[in-house]
Amino acid sequence: MRDSMKRSNWLSPVWLLLIAIVSLQFGAASAKSIFAELDPLAMAWLRMLISAPILLVIARPRVRRRSRTQWRDVLCYGLILGVMNVAIYQAMARIPIGIAVTIEFLGPLGIAFASIRKLRDVVWVVFAGAGVVLLGWSPAESLDLVGVGYALLAACCWAGYILISVRVGKAWSGISGVAVGSVVGVALFAAPGIAVAGEAMLNWHVIGVAAVVAVCSSAIPYALEMIALRSLPPAVFGIMQSLEPAMAALMALLLLSEALTLTEWLAIACVVVASVGATWSAELKPPATDQPPD
Numbered sequence: 574m575r576d577s578m579k580r581s582n583w584l585s586p587v588w589l590l591l592i593a594i595v596s597l598q599f600g601a602a603s604a605k606s607i608f609a610e611l612d613p614l615a616m617a618w619l620r621m622l623i624s625a626p627i628l629l630v631i632a633r634p635r636v637r638r639r640s641r642t643q644w645r646d647v648l649c650y651g652l653i654l655g656v657m658n659v660a661i662y663q664a665m666a667r668i669p670i671g672i673a674v675t676i677e678f679l680g681p682l683g684i685a686f687a688s689i690r691k692l693r694d695v696v697w698v699v700f701a702g703a704g705v706v707l708l709g710w711s712p713a714e715s716l717d718l719v720g721v722g723y724a725l726l727a728a729c730c731w732a733g734y735i736l737i738s739v740r741v742g743k744a745w746s747g748i749s750g751v752a753v754g755s756v757v758g759v760a761l762f763a764a765p766g767i768a769v770a771g772e773a774m775l776n777w778h779v780i781g782v783a784a785v786v787a788v789c790s791s792a793i794p795y796a797l798e799m800i801a802l803r804s805l806p807p808a809v810f811g812i813m814q815s816l817e818p819a820m821a822a823l824m825a826l827l828l829l830s831e832a833l834t835l836t837e838w839l840a841i842a843c844v845v846v847a848s849v850g851a852t853w854s855a856e857l858k859p860p861a862t863d864q865p866p867d
Contacts, residue, residue, distance in 0.1 A: 586800070586801035586802075586803075586804050586805040587801075587805065587809065587813065589797045589798075589800055589801040590797065590798065590801045590805065590810065590813045590814075591813065591816075592793075592797055593793060593794040593797040593798050593801070594794075594813065594814070594816055594817055594820050595820060595824075596789045596790070596793040596794055596797075597789065597790050597793075597794045597817070598670075598674075598817065598820045598821045598823075598824040599789050599824055599828070600620075600785065600786045600787075600788075600789030600790030600791075601661075601665065601670055601674070601786075601790060601821060601824065601825075602670060602821075602824040602825050602827075602828040602829055603782055603785055603786050603789065603828070604616050604620070604662060604665070604782070604783075604786045604790070605662075605665050605666065605670060605825070605829060606782070606828065606829060607778075607779055607782050608662075608665075608666045610773055610776065610778075610779055611770060611773045611779050611783070612769040612770065612773075613659070613662035613663045613665070613666045614659050614662070614663065614762070614765060614766060614769050615766050615767075615769045615770035615773065615774070616662055616783060616786065617655070617658040617659040617662045617762070617766070618659075618759070618762045618763065618765075618766025618767075618770070619766070619770070619774075619780075619783040619786075619787070620658065620783060620786050620787045620790060620791060621654075621655065621658065621755050621758045621759045621762070621787075621791075622759050622766075622787075623783060623784050623787035623788075624755060624787040624788070624790075624791035624792050625752065625755035625756050625758075625759050627787070627788070627791070627792045628748060628751055628752035628755055628791065628792060628795060629752045629753075629756070631748065631752070631792070631795075631796055632748045632749040632751070632752040633749075634745060634749035634750075634752050634753050635749070636753070639744075643744045643745070646737060646740045646741050646744065647741055647744075647745065647750055647753050647754055647757065648757055649737055650734070650737050650738065650741045650750060650754040650757070651753070651754035651755065651756070651757025651758045651761065652757065652758070652761060653730050653733045653734050653737060654730075654734060654751075654754045654755065654757075654758050655757070655758030655761050655762050656726070656730050657727050657730035657731055657734060658758070659762065660723045660724070660726040660727035660730060661673060661674075661677055661723070661724065661727040663720070663723040664676070664677070664720045664721070664723035664724035664727060665720075666720070667717040667719055667720025667723070668716055668717055668720035668721065668724065669822070669825060669831050669833055669837070670821050670822065670824070670825035670829070670831060671818060671819070671821050671822025671823075671825055671826075671831070671833055671837070671841055672708060672716070672724070672822075672833070672837060672840075672841075673720065673723075673724045673727075673821075674817055674818045674821035674822075675704065675708070675818040675821075675822075675840060675841050675844050676708070676721065676724035676725060676727075676728060677724050677727040677728045677731060678728070678731075678815075678817065678818050678844055678848060679701065679705070679725075679728045679844070680727070680728035680729060680730070680731035680732035680733075680734075680735075681731055681732065681735055681814075681848075682701055682844070682847060682848055682851060683728075683732055684732055684735050684736070685697075685811070685848065685851035685852055686698055686701075686851055694850070694851070696850065697846075697847045697848075697850035697851040698847070698851075700843045700844070700846045700847035700850065701843065701844055701847035701848075701851075703840075703843045704839075704840045704841070704842075704843030704844040704847065705840075707836050707837070707839050707840035707843060708837065708840045710836055738750065741754070748795050748796070748799050751795055755791070811848075811852035812848075812849050812852050812853065814848075815845050815848035815849045815852060816845065818841045818844055818845055819841055819842070819845055822837075822838070822841055
């Protein structure tokens with residue numbers, strides 16, 4: 574009886590998190606579907622522009638009586654968030670979405686590896702390395718070097734995002750830090766975003782897709798993650814997030830007919846296994862309320 578009660582307590586958050594992952598990657602595939610009409614940088618900016626007010630309404634952050642340190646942290650947070658969004662969209666425009674997200678996932682993987690203390694857990698590092706090597710053996714036409722570079726930049730930003738979110742999460746409750754950080758990202762990338770968007774911003778089809786991307790890639794995942802994390806163990810959260818590279822590849826296949834080779838699927842599998850193993854082995858601390866998205 575007690576076991577069934579425990580299962581009922583964590584089953585619902587697991588499903589919420591799974592919906593968040595599907596929503597996030599559906600948004601990514603939707604964004605790529607109009608990159609021919611709208612520059613990836615402009616799409617990243619429009620996503621933040623549309624999602625920021627939604628997140629502000631959900632979070633209702635308290636902005637008065639904040640210290641300089643708190644504002645400095647949230648400004649850095651917003652900058653990293655903006656660069657990460659722009660970088661991953663630039664990568665997706667050049668290489669398959671599944672591969673871009675797999676490379677981006679090396680950022681949080683690096684943080685997880687830094688928490689490993691047991692020699693036997695080095696096997697997860699080996700799995701991650703095998704994934705990178707397999708990606709290097711992928712067909713040249715699917716691995717544009719500029720796209721790989723942007724994906725690596727997104728990975729570095731995601732790692733930085735995780736580190737700074739620890740400080741931001743302590744000062745800004747719930748998703749308040751994400752909401753304020755999104756506003757910062759909108760302000761920082763407004764000029765280049767508008768410049769590269771041009772007349773596309775007047776296209777209602779483009780605006781509609783951007784709105785779908787904003788809701789699916791920002792508002793829904795952040796809100797569902799916030800709810801799920803109230804009762805979901807940190808290890809389960811980390812393991813569930815490990816599904817993102819595979820989900821990204823699956824969404825790209827279904828929505829964009831973006832097929833991958835067997836080698837590329839094996840590379841994704843290696844990174845997923847490495848992430849699951851590292852998450853399970855690391856001495857995880859209780860999660861901050863602000864969690865990384867994508």
